[in-house]
Amino acid sequence: MPVLKSTIDPSSETYLQNRRDQLAAVAALDEQLEAVRAGGGPKYAQRHHNRGRLLARERVELLIDQDSPFLELSALAAWGSEFAVGASILTGIGIVEGVECVIIAHDPTLRGGAMNPISLKKNLRALEIARCNRLPVINLVESGGADLPTQSELFVPAGRLFHDLTALSAMGIATIALVFGNSTAGGAYVPGMCDYAVLVDRHAKVFLGGPPLVKMATGEDADDEALGGAEMHSRVSGLSDYFALDELDCIRIGRQIISDLHWRKLGPPPSPKVDPPLYDPEELLGIASGDFRIPMDPKDVIARVVDGSRFDEYKALYGTSLITGWAWIHGYPVGILANARGVLFGDEAKKATEFILLANQSDTSLIFLQNTTGYMVGTTYEQDGIIKDGAKMINAVANSTVPHITINIGASFGAGNYGMSGRAFDPRFMFAWTNAKLAVMGAQQLAGVLSIVARQGAEAAGRDFDLEADATRTLAIKEQIERESHAFYITSRLYDDGVIDPRDTRTVLGIALSAAHSNQVQGRQGFGVFRM
Structure with missing residues (x-):
């Protein structure tokens, strides 16, 4: 299986700034966990x-x-x-x-x-x-x-x-x-x-x-x-x-x-040969930006999570905004789907659908690394059938029966959350990094949409549009969405199973996979109707 090569420069200012942002977020997490441990x-x-x-x-x-x-x-x-x-x-x-x-x-x-x-x-x-x-x-x-x-x-x-x-x-x-x-x-x-x-x-x-x-x-x-x-x-x-x-x-x-009880697992045991990643998990702190709008290469994350940093990429040249491929984590075989540039296009949706079908054919657990702003919008994409393609992907996710484990490593917005096995699609486990955001869309985009709708409403009614009131309302909405999309806010409502330090990703996945293999690991052979 091919070995991934790291693309990050630990001495670059981008890496160092990302690390500072992540360390601050981890410190905030640790502070809250101390409060939890203190009880009364x-x-x-x-x-x-x-x-x-x-x-x-x-x-x-x-x-x-x-x-x-x-x-x-x-x-x-x-x-x-x-x-x-x-x-x-x-x-x-x-x-x-x-x-x-x-x-x-x-x-x-x-x-x-x-x-x-x-x-x-x-x-x-x-x-x-x-x-x-x-x-x-x-x-x-x-x-x-x-x-x-x-x-x-x-x-x-x-x-x-x-x-x-x-x-x-x-x-x-x-x-x-x-x-x-x-x-x-x-x-x-x-x-x-x-x-x-x-x-x-x-x-x-x-x-x-x-x-x-x-x-x-x-x-x-x-x-x-x-x-x-x-x-x-x-x-x-x-x-x-x-x-x-x-x-x-x-x-x-x-x-x-x-x-x-003489308890016995029903799933296959892990491989006895388990080797750690070639790259230091500590470097995960420098990969993800505190600003979800700045893209990251998910292969750098995968290289620090999977056994031996080995990853057999599937359809590497097709639908490149979504990375798919096969790997092992703590001896358990997995298929990985990871967002590369945020937006899911039609090709990415079709690629994901085929990959999920293959994982079910081979009874292989799936890992979803979310960092998506959703499916692409616009006249060209609607005419090309983005709704149908997205529906295929969501259909495959919803009906897949192999274990799903989802981690939000950046952003999870819109229907992209559904297509990448969000909470509503019953992943066995779902966690989030400290920098993660989750909402119907980003705060700036959502506030902008509401501003446009308000402007159109004023024009339709023949009223003057109050720019000052709009600016005040837009700021308040942005602050609200920033607050409500924060990782702590999301996990407090049990929309995931916990916020984790990025450096613990491999360990958390290993425990989750081992737990999932206590039950049968069996894929679905028949799916619902796919809109072609």
């Missing part, structure tokens, strides 16, 4: 420790295999909202007894681990990842249930949590609840719906209604241990499958349950 802050962390309990991240660290990776998902959920960044819940993929698992851990230092509408979305996305990739689920439970002030936004959709847990069980995907503390009201159904439930003595409290609610509803003065303690559920109700003496014992039992 030192005061509440210490209070939790004083009660003899571990923090959510400490539990996860003890649960996963020593020195194994943990890919955190949706880390910046709720950023910029009324809720704490991270949304009071930790989700991710970790290796337990050699098995990749989806791990969901409530953070009890934030409002007692209560679930708000955004933490619900984050929880449901984690369960979706478990379903699509066939990964066992481990819930680390300590939650006061619903965040009552937001119950109107939470109650109805929260039923999906129970639906998905039972659906996973029906699919033969193991679900485990390790209950470290409160699991009340609707939260009590998490251990109730899971295949396995482990309760910690004197700490776990699982009941539909706690003592205050029971008093209000029935007049009974109930003791919380008799009502929902670990010993009661282990000896009397039978809800508990395993009685844990303490938190460490609970984690030990959880690991043993995973070991007893």
Whole structure:
């Protein structure tokens, strides 16, 4: 397989400016991730420790295999909202007894681990990842249930949590609840719906209604241990499958349950021969500009991500605004589609369609590196059939059944987001670089379009066009779109699975591919109607 040659000059001013911009963006990301890791802050962390309990991240660290990776998902959920960044819940993929698992851990230092509408979305996305990739689920439970002030936004959709847990069980995907503390009201159904439930003595409290609610509803003065303690559920109700003496014992039992599953992946294993890229991943910081309008060569990205920097390009001389080809990442064979100059023309759309069909014929996972401003517009392109060609590409993406993993490395605008396997097209995983933008179009273009429409409206109505008001409105719209297309804004709404440091791209892709291969990797042989 041909080896890519790097085209960047690490001593050039362009490279150095890009690096400065990216380092600033990564520093902003690290600052937010520190806030996520801090949870409710030192005061509440210490209070939790004083009660003899571990923090959510400490539990996860003890649960996963020593020195194994943990890919955190949706880390910046709720950023910029009324809720704490991270949304009071930790989700991710970790290796337990050699098995990749989806791990969901409530953070009890934030409002007692209560679930708000955004933490619900984050929880449901984690369960979706478990379903699509066939990964066992481990819930680390300590939650006061619903965040009552937001119950109107939470109650109805929260039923999906129970639906998905039972659906996973029906699919033969193991679900485990390790209950470290409160699991009340609707939260009590998490251990109730899971295949396995482990309760910690004197700490776990699982009941539909706690003592205050029971008093209000029935007049009974109930003791919380008799009502929902670990010993009661282990000896009397039978809800508990395993009685844990303490938190460490609970984690030990959880690991043993995973070991007893004798879990086997359905996808093909990676090649035993894995060699790193020839070029330093550190150089990824100097490749992408902070301004999406400045093009970059995606081959420079590919060369720092794929095994041995080897890449067999497909249709290299045709539709050159889209790079397609075959490679390996951490021993897994992949097909890669990467935007080269932003705009997708008809040739690029047809090239992508054929490439996706070939990947499905050979059961090969697809990596989409997004940096697109969308499909080309204009009279010539409309007459040439850009709509039909774009529809072919979107049809192929929508009906492809091999795993898709998407990373926005620059911009993802308009229908280009759809054609490059955006969130609406169910990629197994989707991440974004710190510099990434996502919107219907760029801020300047969108503001300009609205200005033209307003001018045409004034002319049609026979009114004078207010240039000063238009300038003020245009500036406000540009600022709005810049804010709403920012990577943090997008990830806070779970439109991707996390913002990543560009230098971590190869590692993130490797973990995601390994997780995807827990399920079958099988392409579709029949597609829908392609408009010719």
